[in-house]
Amino acid sequence: MSSVRSVLTIAGSDSSGGAGIQADLKTIAAHGCYGTSAMTALTSQNTTGVQAVHPIPPEFVEKQTLAEQIHSILDDIETHAIKTGMLYDADNVRAVVKALSAHYAGATIPPLVCDPVCVSTSGHSLLNPQAIQVLVDELFPLTHLITPNKPEAELLLSHRGMPSQISSLEDMTVAAKNLLRYGSKAVLLKGGHIVTTMEEVKMVSLKGTGIDVIPYGLLSENMEILQVGETNDPAARLVVDVLSEAGRTTLFIRPHIDSTSTHGTGCTLSAAIASQLARDGDLKEAVKNGVAYTHLGILTAQRIGKGHGPLNHLHALMPKLIPQATPTNRHPFTRMLIQGNAAAWKEYVEHEFVRLLGQGTLPRSAFVYFIIQDYHYLKYYARAYALLAAKSSTFDAIGSATQTIINVITEIHTHKAFCAAFGITNDMLENTPEEAATSAYGAYLIDIGLRGDTTKLLMALLACLLGYGEVGMWLKKQESLSNSWVVVEGNPYKQWMDDYSGPAYQGAVKIGLELIESRAAADPPSPARFAEWREVWERCTRLERGFWDAAMAAA
């Protein structure tokens, strides 16, 4: 079962991408929904205005193109909300009503938001006069919400001979209530054309009954400190959208913005509300979020085009750096860490120390140096896991870190037996001074553990765990090749190779892999944080190489 929510827009096409189905599809995508579109008319427009509107021509109507598009979508794709934008003429409105009524005969139509587009900002007529009657009589009764702006509301009110002049916030609340009689479940009268103040909002909300006020982007109580650099001037210009539902009115207030990036604002708002409704049925919440989304779209817009430019539809998204795990790529994060600096990783994994060890020709002195310094290093390593346990928040995490410490301590005993075979005594292990490469690496683990969070510490610890796992598996792979240079029989280091490629160690590698993958998936990093994680990983890669460089130098 798909969890994707689908939203259908029935509207005109805006080639310049800022309004119409183009704006709708961008808005729907920005809400994580799947967008489909049925086109009512083509326009040639850009940010300077509408140059031409091309209605669907007669032979298209014969073929019922609009209805055909709608059926083609609804028959195939489960649709969770629908919005209508520019419908242009009465035939289109009828086609929409007919298609929806036919498809949902006897069933519930999903939330339907109707933006009764009549006139473009640049003054171009976008709805034929004859279409209004059909819109009101046939489409409105099917809708959950209509979203007229001031001129559209005035046009609709005068259509039924109702008082239509809207010039204040109070007029807006009355007009919204009157429009509610037209048959939609709710009316959102958009306030972009009327600038008001907090004083007027207070007056209207105190005077009326059942009026709620929902602010956005304004300082509310107990935010005195934010007045550093922000003002809360009671005379500041505000914009208010008025939502009228049976028995209650809600005012959505926000600061007025002086901006030319307003092309497609109405399309964007209705598409945002529809997308919200596709996820969750609560209308008030959907309008609140839709208004906030649109407001921020205007505020964060960059200038595009020469005239009234489009909103920024993508302000609420950011790049996801680590791809989702899939059956063919189960470790996307670890891949990125390794590929981030593949050369450094290779220099570590295929280090001369490792090659000579695999051949069995590694000077004994190099190995003795390494094994003694590794003893010192493992003390840091165990302590870093203790720090990880101390930093953890769940018994599972505390237990898992502690188990690793116990494993290291157990390993130390077999380590000592192994050392004895190389003539390394307990006294040598304890009393040979720690070398710089050892301190550098060990202290780095502790330092990262002090400075960062548990995930960052895990990056450092796992670079070590996974690196030795890789060395073990790489040697094993080389051994399996024909004419392998890896010597097994009589190799003094066979036990070491077996240990790191064996099931016990590789089991720990698998757990470690899954741990960092799940951490990165549960808390996807920002670019800055990802860079920090990568830096830790690469630093450890270099420190590991330095460790073996030192062993070779000591040979």
Add this chain to the structure above:
Amino acid sequence: MSSVRSVLTIAGSDSSGGAGIQADLKTIAAHGCYGTSAMTALTSQNTTGVQAVHPIPPEFVEKQTLAEQIHSILDDIETHAIKTGMLYDADNVRAVVKALSAHYAGATIPPLVCDPVCVSTSGHSLLNPQAIQVLVDELFPLTHLITPNKPEAELLLSHRGMPSQISSLEDMTVAAKNLLRYGSKAVLLKGGHIVTTMEEVKMVSLKGTGIDVIPYGLLSENMEILQVGETNDPAARLVVDVLSEAGRTTLFIRPHIDSTSTHGTGCTLSAAIASQLARDGDLKEAVKNGVAYTHLGILTAQRIGKGHGPLNHLHALMPKLIPQATPTNRHPFTRMLIQGNAAAWKEYVEHEFVRLLGQGTLPRSAFVYFIIQDYHYLKYYARAYALLAAKSSTFDAIGSATQTIINVITEIHTHKAFCAAFGITNDMLENTPEEAATSAYGAYLIDIGLRGDTTKLLMALLACLLGYGEVGMWLKKQESLSNSWVVVEGNPYKQWMDDYSGPAYQGAVKIGLELIESRAAADPPSPARFAEWREVWERCTRLERGFWDAAMAAA
């Protein structure tokens, strides 16, 4: 100047949203670019197939709708890359050539990617036979890249009587080279119809000269540990796209995916490449990223519709929780912290202790309790800043944390003088036992400092800094109201009120505000991390209230 990159798609409309300009606009948006579209034809289609294609009818051609759309966009919006999809007939192809040649007369056409769409996956013809000649002769010479699939390449090759049968990877490399003679700067022959293996890739790349191989989603060298749960079977089915440029060939290889979510794959790939080219001119990099984006789009798709469903176009995006700061909302993150639990914040800021203090009627015993416990608390607070300094990575951060410690120690001296006025001796300050509310709060700071990173510790420290700032400003605001209940004259706690609303403390508040805002902007949190930050903030809010509850209980 806008830094937004614009991409124009010239293609058909797919009402079902998975292909055509709809897929292109989603893809362009997913790449952070601004999408515009010129429509060549309407289709009624869904995931089960194409039901109808409606070419732009005669009267539209008279009006030159397609050319009109293209001019309308290019004249207004600076365009950084262009792609063409389904052009359907010769008139459309000519219109594109004419419009681009006219607009860019004497100037360079931005990177132009031509997806020579001929036949839909479901078998519907999407390019009239007469159009091929115009496509090849007039459009190809303008393009940077053409992206045919196997049947399209075969059609194009046979059009000039060249050997056209493509049934192996080797055939593909030859065909791509031959197609390069058609006039485009490069050819990407898509391999979706031909399954191959790593052995074949190796054979072809060794045999040919100047052949590079770029893998995606495959295990490369030094990734042995990832074979836990992933296979690197040399006989595994691969898909290869072949890029032919003057003098070199690049093979983009990846695992074959068994999926029905492939509707609009070609549209998506060419739009992704165009979006990449709009940002950066390197073709090989653009193809590499475009191929990876499309591959992941198929892999992560959820089932939509009954037939061949669309790709997941949004897989590389995630929600950005904290809005960008704007002139009317300069502290978006702090607002979210406060509004996240406005009731708890209010209970803290407007605590009875604060109200009585403002009235001057707070029992002396409560204040004495508070001031002594605050002395103990400030020791934790200073230590937590020391921990912050220890965890910091820059001299700026170390210095700033250290300055705060020095400020606290200086404050302690004035604190003592202030205490003396209330009869609190040095001995009382040092030897009155620390109460549970004090330990709970103080030790929480240290605990968070141990467990998390510097940003998390800052959340805890700033909840305290900003909270007292808010208390100071709130009292000052109450004092300024008419009929204020705040008593200044003769209020024994006047000095305390003045301190927290005064410029020195409020200056520190301002710096703190800017610090967390800049941290959150530089490292936008995932939902999980944001939840952690909010939890720390709210916990501190409750601990602050608990501190004052204890003082009132002690009265």
